[in-house]
Amino acid sequence: MTREAVIEVRGLRSQFGDHVVHDDLDLDLYRGEILGVVGGSGTGKSVLLRSIVGLNKPRAGEIRVFGKDVTRLTGATREAFERRWGVMFQDGALFSSLSVRENVEVPLRAVPGLSDTDRRGLAELKVAMAGLPVSANDKFPSELSGGMRKRAGLARSLALDPEILFLDEPTAGLDPIGAAAFDRLIVELRDALNLSVFLVTHDLDTLHACCDRVAVLAEQRVLTTGTMEEMMQVDHPWVHEYFHGPRARAAISGTAESR
Numbered sequence: 001m002t003r004e005a006v007i008e009v010r011g012l013r014s015q016f017g018d019h020v021v022h023d024d025l026d027l028d029l030y031r032g033e034i035l036g037v038v039g040g041s042g043t044g045k046s047v048l049l050r051s052i053v054g055l056n057k058p059r060a061g062e063i064r065v066f067g068k069d070v071t072r073l074t075g076a077t078r079e080a081f082e083r084r085w086g087v088m089f090q091d092g093a094l095f096s097s098l099s100v101r102e103n104v105e106v107p108l109r110a111v112p113g114l115s116d117t118d119r120r121g122l123a124e125l126k127v128a129m130a131g132l133p134v135s136a137n138d139k140f141p142s143e144l145s146g147g148m149r150k151r152a153g154l155a156r157s158l159a160l161d162p163e164i165l166f167l168d169e170p171t172a173g174l175d176p177i178g179a180a181a182f183d184r185l186i187v188e189l190r191d192a193l194n195l196s197v198f199l200v201t202h203d204l205d206t207l208h209a210c211c212d213r214v215a216v217l218a219e220q221r222v223l224t225t226g227t228m229e230e231m232m233q234v235d236h237p238w239v240h241e242y243f244h245g246p247r248a249r250a251a252i253s254g255t256a257e258s259r
């Protein structure tokens with residue numbers, strides 16, 4: 001059975017001045033999967049995410065989302081397309097002067113015909129789906145813990161019922177129990193909402209708990225993709241060290257214990 005790619009990146013080149021971050025990079029995200037994107041610091045995981053969602057202009061290459069090259073879309077067509085994905089940035093990227101509910105209402109303001117009451121209700125629904133208590137709705141970002149801020153960012157990324165969810169290091173800075181709860185939430189949301197998930201992470205536990213496939217960025221491209229089992233067989237120094245090092249062994253035994 002052929003899998004449907006909802007994102008197809010082909011021949012991507014990303015560059016800042018003389019600094020080439022990606023060169024001839026190819027990557028697919030398949031419908032319904034959770035893809036973990038890993039790689040050493042500075043290999044361009046965030047730049048790749050930002051390039052796909054249009055925050056970074058590629059020097060060359062194609063980025064097709066649902067079959068359309070999004071690098072060529074402009075104006076209203078582009079905006080309509082952007083409603084089909086949600087992005088959760090590492091720090092939540094919340095507006096500090098708005099409450100959690102108001103933050104989630106921001107993308108909903110683009111939806112025509114919604115009354116204030118409808119918008120408020122929809123925002124509260126997304127806040128609940130992100131696992132926050134009702135009391136979080138009226139809180140400001142500065143009144144939230146790091147984990148709650150991440151959930152608020154997640155709620156906002158879900159505001160427009162996206163088909164693709166981009167998560168940039170969702171568990172960074174969380175304690176292990178909070179991180180494990182977030183991993184479960186990602187899987188539950190993918191299953192309940194039929195999401196395809198592009199997940200940038202350094203967290204081996206997250207890879208074990210959530211990801212159907214892993215893509216490794218190294219040497220300015222996607223070096224290899226595959227399941228966690230397949231990653232264990234890859235004969236490349238960084239990949240081997242990452243998937244067989246002491247932290248990898250701890251993550252594997254942690255997964256086994258939790259079963």
Ligand SMILES: Nc1ncnc2c1ncn2[C@@H]1O[C@H](COP(=O)(O)OP(=O)(O)OP(=O)(O)O)[C@@H](O)[C@H]1O
Binds near residue numbers: 044045047
């Ligand atoms: N706007 C920018 N201007 C100049 N250089 C940039 C810009 N954004 C990213 N870079 C550079 O691109 C490279 C890749 O950055 P990126 O943030 O994608 O790395 P990463 O793989 O996500 O790293 P980490 O795991 O540490 O978060 C880095 O060398 C970074 O300094």
